[in-house]
Amino acid sequence: MQGEFNFHFSFGDSGQGPIGMCARVWAKSKAEALKKLQEALPEKIEVKGFVDSTSIEYVNVYLGVENITVADIDEVEDADGNNVDYVTTCPHCGAPDALVVVEANGVAMHSRLEVDGFEVPDEAANDAANSDYSTEDEKVECEECGEAVDFATVLV
């Protein structure tokens, strides 16, 4: 499980709806978890074992496997069960916990990237409320090797 995370998928509504489904998948990224799940699932599950098997002719559950997306992932955990949103290991030099967010929404900052997020200064946060703020606007650097890190690569 080295470098892998535990991705929890949730479909439908297993609490209030007529049907729901959950899955946990170990993978290195959301994209990899999605691929693993899609390859593992059948398109149809035949429900069996009814007590009254003369009246119930059949019950089938159909899975729209190709319609599952990374948006169906509602939780990511590491091996210790901690919530994870970001990778904090430098992709260039491999230094652990060395990544720092140096700009967000055009505002210079210096905030250590933790697995569950980072602190955004008020100035950047206030601007964010009035703009098309997205994580693509954030700039990340490694404190060890000084290399700029593509934000997309630190998103789990």
Ligand SMILES: [Zn+2]
């Ligand atoms: Zn580095």
